[in-house]
Amino acid sequence: MTDAITEQEVRHVAKLSRLKLTDEQVRQFTRQMSDILAYVKKLNELDTANVKPTAHAAPLRNVFREDKAAAGMGVEKVLQNAPDRDGPFFKVPRVLAD
Amino acid sequence: MDRFLKCRECLQTKKMKNVIEDILKMTATELVKDIKTGKLTARQVVEFYLRQIERCDREMGAFISILDDHARTDADKIDSRIAAGENPGPLSGLPIAIKDNMCTDFAPTTCASKILIDYRPPYNAHVVEQLQKAGAIVIGKTNLDEFAMGSSTENSGIKITRNPWAPDRVPGGSSGGSGVAVAARMAPVSLGSDTGGSIRLPAAFCGICGLKPTYGRVSRYGLVAYGSSLDQIGPFGCDARDIALVLNTIAGYDHRDSTSVPLEHAADFTAAMEKPIAGLKIGIVKEYHAQGGIDPEITQAIEQAIKVFEQSGAKIIDVDLPHTDYAVACYYLVATAEASSNLARYDGVHYGYRTPNPTDYIDVYSSSRAEGFGDEVKRRIMLGTYVLSAGYYDAYYLKALKVRTLIKQDFDKVFEKVDVICAPVAPTPAFKIGEKVNDPLTMYLSDIFTISANLAGIPALAIPCGFTNNNLPIGLQLLGKHFDEETLLRTAWDYQKKTDFHRQIPEMVK
Numbered sequence: 001m002t003d004a005i006t007e008q009e010v011r012h013v014a015k016l017s018r019l020k021l022t023d024e025q026v027r028q029f030t031r032q033m034s035d036i037l038a039y040v041k042k043l044n045e046l047d048t049a050n051v052k053p054t055a056h057a058a059p060l061r062n063v064f065r066e067d068k069a070a071a072g073m074g075v076e077k078v079l080q081n082a083p084d085r086d087g088p089f090f091k092v093p094r095v096l097a098d
Numbered sequence: 099m100d101r102f103l104k105c106r107e108c109l110q111t112k113k114m115k116n117v118i119e120d121i122l123k124m125t126a127t128e129l130v131k132d133i134k135t136g137k138l139t140a141r142q143v144v145e146f147y148l149r150q151i152e153r154c155d156r157e158m159g160a161f162i163s164i165l166d167d168h169a170r171t172d173a174d175k176i177d178s179r180i181a182a183g184e185n186p187g188p189l190s191g192l193p194i195a196i197k198d199n200m201c202t203d204f205a206p207t208t209c210a211s212k213i214l215i216d217y218r219p220p221y222n223a224h225v226v227e228q229l230q231k232a233g234a235i236v237i238g239k240t241n242l243d244e245f246a247m248g249s250s251t252e253n254s255g256i257k258i259t260r261n262p263w264a265p266d267r268v269p270g271g272s273s274g275g276s277g278v279a280v281a282a283r284m285a286p287v288s289l290g291s292d293t294g295g296s297i298r299l300p301a302a303f304c305g306i307c308g309l310k311p312t313y314g315r316v317s318r319y320g321l322v323a324y325g326s327s328l329d330q331i332g333p334f335g336c337d338a339r340d341i342a343l344v345l346n347t348i349a350g351y352d353h354r355d356s357t358s359v360p361l362e363h364a365a366d367f368t369a370a371m372e373k374p375i376a377g378l379k380i381g382i383v384k385e386y387h388a389q390g391g392i393d394p395e396i397t398q399a400i401e402q403a404i405k406v407f408e409q410s411g412a413k414i415i416d417v418d419l420p421h422t423d424y425a426v427a428c429y430y431l432v433a434t435a436e437a438s439s440n441l442a443r444y445d446g447v448h449y450g451y452r453t454p455n456p457t458d459y460i461d462v463y464s465s466s467r468a469e470g471f472g473d474e475v476k477r478r479i480m481l482g483t484y485v486l487s488a489g490y491y492d493a494y495y496l497k498a499l500k501v502r503t504l505i506k507q508d509f510d511k512v513f514e515k516v517d518v519i520c521a522p523v524a525p526t527p528a529f530k531i532g533e534k535v536n537d538p539l540t541m542y543l544s545d546i547f548t549i550s551a552n553l554a555g556i557p558a559l560a561i562p563c564g565f566t567n568n569n570l571p572i573g574l575q576l577l578g579k580h581f582d583e584e585t586l587l588r589t590a591w592d593y594q595k596k597t598d599f600h601r602q603i604p605e606m607v608k
Contacts, residue, residue: 005484017438017483018445019476020461020468028473033481035539040427043497046504053499054506056327056357057555058314059580063356077220081449092447095459 004034121146122608123601126192126286126340127368133191136180140173140191140235147193147237151284154607159259160269160278162198163205163239169193172235187233189347194229195285197276198239199246200331201320202226205236209322210254211244213444213451213470223320224355225289225331225348232347237285240275244472245441246296246324248272249544252535253474260531261303262604263570267528270303270544272296273334277304280334282607287344288334293325294429295523295548297332298560302523302573305562305602307590308334309341310548312581313555314359316345317352323440325433326357328552337600338561338590342367345583361581370584375592376411378585380404381516385422386547392525399564399572400522403593407520410592415516419508422550424501426542429549431485431498437475438482444470477538506554513579518589521547523560523573551577559586562599571599 010030014021021029072078075088084091121129121143132138148166155161176191196202199209201219208214226236243253251259251274259274261267262282269278273290277300280288290297292310301308309332316331323329333344345367351360382404387397404414446452446466453465471479485494512519524544534541551558556577563574578586594600 009484010480013480013484013487015464016487017476017479018442018460018463018467019471019479020464021476025473025476029477029480032477032538033484036430036481036542037484039539040431040494040498043424043427043431043501046421046424046501048497048500048504051500051503053496054503055499056313057506057553057580058357058359060314060357060359065353073220080220081217083446083450083452090447093456093459093462 140176144169144173154282158278159257160275161238169235169237189232189234192234193237194234195238195240195279195288197273197290199322209245210242210256212255224317224352243272244475246272247474255472261528270300274300280306291331293328295545298523298548301560303528305571307561309559312557316348317355317358319354325436337594338587342587371591378412379516380412381417381519383419386521395566403563403574417512421504421508425550428498428501434478434482435486435495438479502553509554519577521575523575527566527570557583561590
């Protein structure tokens with residue numbers, strides 16, 4: 001199939017998505033994503049040259065809230081699910097080398 | 099064991115035996131009435147449903163968390179308020195099960211994903227706040243396809259859920275747990291979320307009612323986002339009146355969801371139910387039936403239902419939705435694109451699962467996500483990332499948004515001619531567990547009749563309309579104009595006054 005996504009592209013997309021895949025998963029996703037992409041190509045049967053895109057179907061535009069300060073959630077609540085913390089901070093592994 | 103004895107004590111006195119049989123057959127509307135008038139206590143009702151969960155859920159697998167202590171405490175509070183002469187609200191003492199992708203600060207919210215397995219939200223979803231204010235009691239959190247991505251609840255990262263009409267079959271998805279909770283009478287009503295059919299498909303497969311409201315009708319604040327422009331929360335119940343009862347409470351403007359639509363008048367869906375449907379124009383979609391692949395037993399059941407509508411004085415009109423055949427393709431581009439963006443927040447840093455031994459900081463992200471997400475979630479994130487990436491955006495994503503316009507316009511045109519569209523929910527009844535799980539594209543096609551409503555933002559209601567020869571439920575779908583849930587509920591209620599499919603209870607849970 002000419003439109004099939006390649007394993008190399010799948011690896012690239014996995015990197016963009018921050019998903020570490022096994023070789024087996026890469027093979028499997030290549031096949032499944034190719035099937036799906038081949039299927040969605042049917043949209044090309046439609047002429048949409050003069051059609052405007054619809055991002056959502058709600059009868060709304062430009063929803064703004066009042067620019068007013070309000071109380072936040074509080075540090076303890078914000079950190080209550082942190083995988084690792086150091087006092088009032090989220091803790092992560094070192095980003096820069098010595 | 100202690101818990102079990104306590105509940106037996108409360109239920110198995112002689113007088114209570116009759117009450118138990120009564121509760122099994124009672125609707126939510128009837129339960130609330132009896133609790134308010136003191137014929138039943140909220141505690142008795144809660145004990146009944148906890149016992150039903152204890153009896154059935156080991157096999158069904160509908161619940162991720164059973165909130166027995168929480169429910170008993172809330173029930174006793176409601177009972178003392180009623181005893182003191184107060185009115186605790188329109189849902190006084192009514193137990194409700196909630197899909198585990200809506201935030202509760204009193205129970206974990208897992209989305210059936212390993213990545214959120216211990217997540218305890220610091221706040222309640224808008225719908226949870228509203229329910230509690232109205233006197234409802236959250237009895238448990240229900241299973242789903244991980245992050246609501248699926249049509250069978252087989253993609254749950256926790257367990258599968260079985261269909262109470264046939265335990266070797268799926269309950270539909272993604273709100274399979276909420277569907278089964280009501281079908282097996284483990285809760286009188288429940289909440290699900292519907293991005294492409296995730297309320298309506300389980301309703302159809304489980305023989306109950308399920309409503310996807312108009313986009314913007316119910317606040318999404320506290321609903322874990324999957325496809326933000328498509329997601330909508332809605333109720334499951336045994337009949338249209340129960341759907342209206344819950345919708346009254348959860349509908350309405352909320353400033354914390356920027357797509358919540360402020361309406362001038364708060365609707366009273368219950369009051370609007372009784373109006374007859376004589377003269378109502380009901381559209382039948384030619385393309386749906388030309389599609390082929392619809393199980394003949396389903397076609398037959400829908401035709402029978404149409405006769406019932408005609409006998410009520412409705413006019414049946416053939417209508418066209420010429421872009422029907424493109425809806426699934428359009429949906430899987432829009433939904434996955436939005437998912438890839440929404441699920442970027444699971445980074446192993448702020449909350450959720452973190453890989454135990456990351457090699458560097460990038461690996462915190464990529465290994466946490468690899469270990470935390472299941473395959474279907476990964477597949478959709480990948481697909482969404484691909485269609486949004488440089489060089490493919492116009493060809494896939496923008497193309498899909500334009501086709502979405504065409505699909506929406508199809509409905510706009512049809513609703514100039516008719517008040518309601520009548521269609522099947524799914525081309526087949528509940529399929530076997532394992533039948534489609536390794537073939538994502540085939541699974542996606544289960545949603546062929548439900549997806550368009552999400553793309554167009556219109557409300558759609560699934561109700562039971564028959565059974566196959568194998569005794570599997572068949573669902574009928576009513577689709578309406580934006581913010582016209584009233585007509586859908588009224589049409590359904592008129593039908594339910596003349597039929598009894600919605601009163602059938604699976605043998606194994608009686």
